[in-house]
Amino acid sequence: MTSAEKYIESKLEERRSSGIYRTLKPENDLIDFCSNDYLGFARSVALKSSIDLEVQNHPQSLNGSTGSRLLSGNLQYAEDLEKSIAAYHQYQAGLLFNSGYDANLGLLSSLALRGDTIILDELIHASAIDGARLSYANRYSFKHNDTGSLEAKLKLAKGNCYVVIESVYSMDGNTPPLLDILNIAERYGAHLIVDEAHAVGLYPKGLVTELGLQGKVFASLVTFGKALSGHGAIILGSDILRQYLINFARPFIYTTAASFHQLASIKMAYQLLNNAEPEIISLKNNIKLFKEQIKPESVYPLLNSDSPIQCIVFKSNDKARDIANILQNKGFDVRAILSPTVATGTERIRICLHAFNTANDINKLATIINQFINA
Numbered sequence: 001m002t003s004a005e006k007y008i009e010s011k012l013e014e015r016r017s018s019g020i021y022r023t024l025k026p027e028n029d030l031i032d033f034c035s036n037d038y039l040g041f042a043r044s045v046a047l048k049s050s051i052d053l054e055v056q057n058h059p060q061s062l063n064g065s066t067g068s069r070l071l072s073g074n075l076q077y078a079e080d081l082e083k084s085i086a087a088y089h090q091y092q093a094g095l096l097f098n099s100g101y102d103a104n105l106g107l108l109s110s111l112a113l114r115g116d117t118i119i120l121d122e123l124i125h126a127s128a129i130d131g132a133r134l135s136y137a138n139r140y141s142f143k144h145n146d147t148g149s150l151e152a153k154l155k156l157a158k159g160n161c162y163v164v165i166e167s168v169y170s171m172d173g174n175t176p177p178l179l180d181i182l183n184i185a186e187r188y189g190a191h192l193i194v195d196e197a198h199a200v201g202l203y204p205k206g207l208v209t210e211l212g213l214q215g216k217v218f219a220s221l222v223t224f225g226k227a228l229s230g231h232g233a234i235i236l237g238s239d240i241l242r243q244y245l246i247n248f249a250r251p252f253i254y255t256t257a258a259s260f261h262q263l264a265s266i267k268m269a270y271q272l273l274n275n276a277e278p279e280i281i282s283l284k285n286n287i288k289l290f291k292e293q294i295k296p297e298s299v300y301p302l303l304n305s306d307s308p309i310q311c312i313v314f315k316s317n318d319k320a321r322d323i324a325n326i327l328q329n330k331g332f333d334v335r336a337i338l339s340p341t342v343a344t345g346t347e348r349i350r351i352c353l354h355a356f357n358t359a360n361d362i363n364k365l366a367t368i369i370n371q372f373i374n375a
């Protein structure tokens with residue numbers, strides 16, 4: 001073994017011995033309480049047909065984009081799509097990225113310079129943390145959803161200041177006091193950035209637009225890989241922000257643009273979202289049903305969340321993994337979320353509800369979970 005291989009093996013062994021070794025698993029036929037396909041778009045036959053038709057209706061479209069947007073990879077179709085998505089969410093402009101990860105990386109790393117400040121909710125997604133790390137700005141985190149803690153950090157801020165939050169937190173499923181955070185940020189002249197990855201779907205236009213705050217946030221991020229069932233993301237904001245990102249966001253500049261097929265999938269998913277009222281109602285009903293079924297005041301309580309993401313914290317990797325295994329053996333695809341993905345002591349099972357889950361499956365799942373949360 002070379003010294004590099006010895007290092008690699010020792011790090012993997014560390015993971016194995018602490019029980020947190022990650023492996024890829026093939027798809028399964030368990031009942032889906034795990035995926036981000038909140039509205040069932042990924043399995044929608046109608047969506048598949050409309051994407052096929054859109055591709056057929058553009059016979060001149062290429063299989064691949066052939067280059068980055070700034071070279072051969074730009075399409076009028078992409079620019080029109082950006083305009084229509086921005087208009088749908090009621091923002092001035094939007095810029096597509098190849099993933100939500102890239103979008104957060106590009107936005108934060110290019111925007112905040114040395115001497116500026118980025119303040120992140122402590123539970124913010126890894127992509128925002130990585131974007132902030134890649135910038136040369138000062139970084140602070142504030143206690144989750146805690147406006148007092150945010151204000152304390154705002155008092156320390158220098159230069160241009162950006163506050164970064166999610167509108168539905170990916171691992172807890174809860175929502176921030178968006179208006180309060182916006183007001184505090186405004187009071188300190190800070191710019192609010194909202195990651196809407198898990199909110200779009202439950203709120204078709206995102207929580208920011210749902211609350212009518214789209215004119216007040218500096219930028220929002222919408223990803224297409226969750227309720228919209230595709231791949232990619234868009235940063236929404238002002239037209240000058242879009243121009244800036246085209247000039248300075250390296251994950252936008254130095255990468256091959258999305259293919260026509262990918263763009264068509266996004267466009268068709270938005271058309272479906274426009275008519276997804278029945279799916280949204282089913283999703284809301286399923287969230288309500290699940291919450292009603294889980295026993296309150298348990299040793300391992302359900303986290304407070306009104307979103308499709310519902311978590312029960314078992315406070316140990318082993319316990320969370322054991323419960324997830326039991327549920328999987330009974331036919332339910334529920335995953336454990338272990339440390340270091342979440343903080344030590346907050347290891348959990350994470351149940352994702354969908355429009356297509358049946359009441360019977362939800363009741364059965366809840367009955368099994370209830371056997372373990374007082375144990």
Ligand SMILES: Cc1ncc(COP(=O)(O)O)c(C=O)c1O
Nearest residue numbers: 099100101125170195197223225
């Ligand atoms: C809150 C949040 N932001 C960004 C991302 C990254 O998005 P993508 O999967 O499109 O890279 C995710 C994905 O897990 C997320 O949960």
